[in-house]
Amino acid sequence: MGRFETAEKIGLRDKISKKIIAVYPLKATGSDTEIEKLVRDWYYKQSCKAEDELLTAFVDVLTEQEIKSRQ
Template sequence: MGKLESAEKIGLKNKDTDKLIVVYPFKAEGSDEEITKKVTDWYYMQHCSAEEELRNAYVDLLTEAEAKSIK
């Protein structure tokens, strides 16, 4: 089991700053690779102009503070 598979909440973060860009609103299901693809595809569909932003982003678990801030 990968780290994303067991996540309660995941999101996209900036590679340079580790700042949260967006919270993925669905349950993480599948392998880490499948989850990463689902999240990036979902974000691209929401923001078609986000291609450049996605190049500098990664999918990660939300920290406890990030998870609390979205409730």
């Protein structure tokens, strides 16, 4: 079982600041590699600046506290 398969919520996090860039709104299924591609592709479709942000981002499991602080 992969790291993302059991996660409640996942999203993109900045590699340097560790701040959340985006929370993936759907339940992701598949292997870790498939989920990473799914989340990155979803974010790429969200805005024109996404391409630059994706260069310094990684897919990560988000905590309940992080999700609540973004609402």
